[in-house]
Amino acid sequence: MTAVLDTQVPPPAGVRAGAFGNATHLACRACGAQSPLGPFYACMECFGPLEVGYDFPKITRAEIESGPKSIWRYAPLLPVPADIGTFRSTDPGFTRLVDAGNLAADLGLRKLHVKDDSGNPTHSFKDRVVAVALSAARELGLTVLACPSTGNLANAVAAAAARAGIRSVVMVPSNLEQQKIIASAVYDTTLIAVEGNYDDVNKLASEIAGEEEGWAFVNVNVRPYYAEGSKTLAFEIAEQLGWRLPDQMVIPVASGSQLTKIDKGFAELVKLGLVEDKPVKIFGAQATGCSPIVQAYEAGHDVVAPVRPNTIAKSLAIGNPADGPYVLDVVRRTGGRIADVDDETVVQNIIRLARTEGIFGETAGGVTLGVTARLIAEGDLDPDAETVIINSGDGLKTLDAVSGHVGPKTTIPPRYEAFLDFWKGYTA
Amino acid sequence: MSAQVRIPTILRTFTGGQNEVEASGDTVAHVLESLDADYPGLKARIVDDNGALRRFVNVYVGDDDVRFIGGLAAEVPDGGKISIIPAVAGG
Numbered sequence: 001m002t003a004v005l006d007t008q009v010p011p012p013a014g015v016r017a018g019a020f021g022n023a024t025h026l027a028c029r030a031c032g033a034q035s036p037l038g039p040f041y042a043c044m045e046c047f048g049p050l051e052v053g054y055d056f057p058k059i060t061r062a063e064i065e066s067g068p069k070s071i072w073r074y075a076p077l078l079p080v081p082a083d084i085g086t087f088r089s090t091d092p093g094f095t096r097l098v099d100a101g102n103l104a105a106d107l108g109l110r111k112l113h114v115k116d117d118s119g120n121p122t123h124s125f126k127d128r129v130v131a132v133a134l135s136a137a138r139e140l141g142l143t144v145l146a147c148p149s150t151g152n153l154a155n156a157v158a159a160a161a162a163r164a165g166i167r168s169v170v171m172v173p174s175n176l177e178q179q180k181i182i183a184s185a186v187y188d189t190t191l192i193a194v195e196g197n198y199d200d201v202n203k204l205a206s207e208i209a210g211e212e213e214g215w216a217f218v219n220v221n222v223r224p225y226y227a228e229g230s231k232t233l234a235f236e237i238a239e240q241l242g243w244r245l246p247d248q249m250v251i252p253v254a255s256g257s258q259l260t261k262i263d264k265g266f267a268e269l270v271k272l273g274l275v276e277d278k279p280v281k282i283f284g285a286q287a288t289g290c291s292p293i294v295q296a297y298e299a300g301h302d303v304v305a306p307v308r309p310n311t312i313a314k315s316l317a318i319g320n321p322a323d324g325p326y327v328l329d330v331v332r333r334t335g336g337r338i339a340d341v342d343d344e345t346v347v348q349n350i351i352r353l354a355r356t357e358g359i360f361g362e363t364a365g366g367v368t369l370g371v372t373a374r375l376i377a378e379g380d381l382d383p384d385a386e387t388v389i390i391n392s393g394d395g396l397k398t399l400d401a402v403s404g405h406v407g408p409k410t411t412i413p414p415r416y417e418a419f420l421d422f423w424k425g426y427t428a
Numbered sequence: 429m430s431a432q433v434r435i436p437t438i439l440r441t442f443t444g445g446q447n448e449v450e451a452s453g454d455t456v457a458h459v460l461e462s463l464d465a466d467y468p469g470l471k472a473r474i475v476d477d478n479g480a481l482r483r484f485v486n487v488y489v490g491d492d493d494v495r496f497i498g499g500l501a502a503e504v505p506d507g508g509k510i511s512i513i514p515a516v517a518g519g
Contacts (some may be wrong), residue, residue, distance in 0.1 A: 030483065030484060041514065041516060042436075042438055042484065042514035042516070043438075043484075044438050045473075046473075046482060046484065047438070047473070047474075047482055047483075047484040047485040047514050047515070048483075048484050049484060049515075049516065196491075199493070200491065202516075203486070203488065203491075203493075203511070203513060206436075206513045206514065206516065207434065207511065207513065210436055210437045210447070211447065219516065220516050223516055303483055305495065306493060306495050306496065308496075320486065320493065320495075320515065322484070322515045322516045325483065
């Protein structure tokens with residue numbers, strides 16, 4: 001039984017047994033203090049972020065493989081009830097792991113896979129985390145699904161709430177890409193455009209979260225549950241590799257949550273005996289215009305000084321990343337590194353991914369591939385090791401990034417002669 | 429010099445449940461001293477043993493994160509608004 005701090009608020013009355021599956025408590029990642037499962041996200045003692053702890057029963061590969069082709073096949077490893085499949089959700093996950101032979105050859109790697117999370121219901125990895133947050137909100141009796149967002153999360157929250165039949169309120173920076181604004185508003189969410197950058201929106205949401213009863217800000221007051229959804233990236237990669245861990249991974253970093261949870265996911269698979277233990281080097285990728293964790297890494301610091309973001313990679317533009325210190329811990333512990341590339345390199349690498357593998361990634365994908373190439377050139381990534389990189393979102397949401405760089409080769413009248421004139425010149 | 433300070437949920441046990449309290453001081457450090465005099469123990473939740481702002485708490489003067497404007501030495505205008513917010517971000 002877990003020790004519970006007597007200063008902590010008791011879990012809300014009416015939460016049913018098994019509401020959080022095999023999860024048993026929340027623990028502070030900074031000081032280790034434990035709390036009961038509830039709508040808590042910051043440690044009462046030190047403000048540190050809370051993380052879900054579990055008491056796992058024996059879980060077998062066969063049980064997982066017989067589950068649905070969504071993240072719910074890993075339900076026993078998530079803070080969700082055993083009957084999660086009976087609730088309306090967008091059922092995200094089980095996206096393809098692309099054997100990227102063309103890109104591997106282009107980069108000089110022996111074996112490369114792209115985990116293409118643009119295949120999720122709203123075209124980014126955020127559907128994973130939102131699905132878990134939605135379950136927590138439901139179990140805690142919270143009735144409004146909300147978020148501050150750089151766009152992808154707003155899309156995922158709006159769609160999940162529509163599917164669940166509950167209200168959503170999403171808050172985004174007013175200068176966000178038009179595609180992401182429309183792709184939230186279409187779900188009839190309450191979309192609020194805030195004059196400011198993501199960090200301003202996040203501050204506002206954190207203030208609201210402390211005042212409004214019944215609201216689940218997915219990445220604020222139910223963040224410990226939400227963040228667990230990213231572990232499913234690790235679970236799927238391992239299962240899709242044939243229940244093996246890769247040698248090295250390159251992961252985009254905004255708040256840093258995804259990177260730390262992939263590391264946690266691999267560790268849980270090892271602990272449960274579902275994969276053989278082996279070292280996995282974890283590398284992080286940021287855009288130069290918002291690279292506070294890179295700056296801390298290179299300066300040898302273990303705290304991250306905030307920056308004001310200025311990059312086209314808006315989905316990664318978090319200047320004050322809450323999980324930054326833990327990203328530093330993971331990359332240092334695993335022998336990885338965190339590095340950055342400039343916006344021009346981001347654009348070139350969006351195009352490179354499209355032209356080698358037929359995958360149109362968003363700017364975060366360009367950041368990840370650009371950093372991958374840089375890490376190979378600088379000798380940090382082993383070209384003979386099996387590598388997995390994450391494409392976390394869909395290029396259709398960030399068309400502006402590449403619109404000035406690609407387009408028609410010509411415009412011709414609808415006549416065969418005109419085509420022939422062009423084609424002869426073009427192929428000469 | 430007085431300032432309005434917004435108190436996050438997890439610190440309201442110190443303020444008797446109040447979400448906003450008044451404090452005095454012309455810098456963030458002085459305001460925190462003033463708060464601690466009225467609500468003993470509150471400052472230690474925001475500042476660590478070395479006197480630095482804790483890693484997972486953000487303090488704002490108006491809309492400005494104090495880490496951009498001098499940290500605990502940041503000036504607080506008369507009637508200024510200070511917000512204390514747990515650092516969580518991601519989206």
